Amino acid sequence: MRPDASSALNPGVLPRWVVVLAVVGGLFVLLPVVALGLRVDWPHFLPLVTSDSAQAALLLSLRTSLTATALCVLLGVPMALVLARTAFRGQRLVRSLVLLPLVLPPVVGGIALLYTFGRRGLLGSSLDALGIDIAFSTTAVVMAQAFVALPFLVLSLEGALRSVGTRYEAVGSTLGAGRWTVLRRITLPLVLPALVSGAVLSFARALGEFGATLTFAGSLEGTTRTLPLEVYLQRETDPDAAVALSLILVVVAVAVVGVAHRVRPLGSGVPGSRPAGAVGRAG
Template identity: 50%
Template sequence: MRDLPGAVKVLAALAVVAVALPLVALAARAPWSDIGRLGASGPRTALFVSIEVSLAAAALSLVFGVPTALVLARARFPGRSIVRSLALLPLVLPPVVAGVGLLAAFGRRGVLGRGLAAIGIRLPFTTAGAILASAFVATPLLILTVEAGVRALDRRKEDAAETLGASRWYVLRRVTLPALAPQIVAGLVVAWARALGEFGATITFAGNIRGRTQTLPLAVFEAMQTDPGAAILMSLMLVALSLVALVALRGRFLAR
């Protein structure tokens, strides 16, 4: 392969610097002598809520995102492009608008909220609401990742299994999904990271209630107004969580 032009390399270097500089600045400005404050009840509780919400949201993304990706990549039906646009809309939708939409749908006076309240289910300003908001914005990332994998999949093994009499469900479970495992795991990690960092939809739909809906991003926002040092330390905690996930997957499910 011919070497790339120098201008391309310079632009790539500038992009890397632009991404790395804020992270380096966080580390440089962090009050490392006060790192023990991360063990206080506030940051610790926000961390536990973040882990609970992000993992549950990633699980929801997996349950609903993989079938959606398979349908969008394989099925042919009228209006498929419209359905695909709707499924991916949260990618470009402002998070606050997503939160308002969730309130309109599941709020106390929402389209479905009244019916859910009648059977004792309440989503706004609850941990379940935070999970729903995070899953809403994270699922399209998993859909995109898995859909690309489905489109690139070699269908000869699936065709061979069907020729030998395997049912569609058997082919899906034993051939298609195992072949898509790298894309599914990669999409799951990206969805989890997006859910971990979600702010706008969560604070709009679930609020900022300590111990229930206050995730680390919300705790960082609150701390920035009263304790910037603690906000920086919690931000670095989020960076560390994201890096751990990427390093753990590097070379196994993600391209080097």
């Protein structure tokens, strides 16, 4: 075992107060989840999570979250490439705006989307004249989820692109590969783990979105009422159902985060053989 790895596993190298605070922080996160599990009405768990409204909300959440994740990949990959591989005036400001949804309250994001794509919004009035109504539709759910989830993919991918550098891409270009060939055979394979991890985190964020969805899309059963909205509504009328559905979201979130962390992070070691082969094929 490497010395650094053995040190990382040995709590004796740290002050005791650091370990104590780490344990307190872990309990702060873990205890609410345990309390939620203890509160579940286990004898009636299946009926609670298989009601018509719960199934409709779950299926809608999965469908819209997957669509929002695809939209994040479609838009986020080019954005990360531009931020990591180009330099232009105002780049820091652009990066700050791209990452703004990370710190912006979701309800504020929903209001911003509403005043952009709503019937009386900046673009919504023109779209309404064409017969396109986005607000309070399933499309609005996808857009709200993508709005809050997109920074996760951009942040992950841009960091990976900066970590791996440009040396492999430079070699490919020197050997005569075109820009598209370099991107497809060298750049994207290098950052694939970060792309997958970012997409998984974006899916998790989209699945748990509440504020922007409620503000921009409303809560119409079967159309815009996602699982977080269903949990909120059931909390007032059927607390047992709300707890059971909350546990479903917790399980899904744990599974998604587990998948994200199993993906090898970029920067921990640049895979040399694959890009080298790609460069060879490019030449």
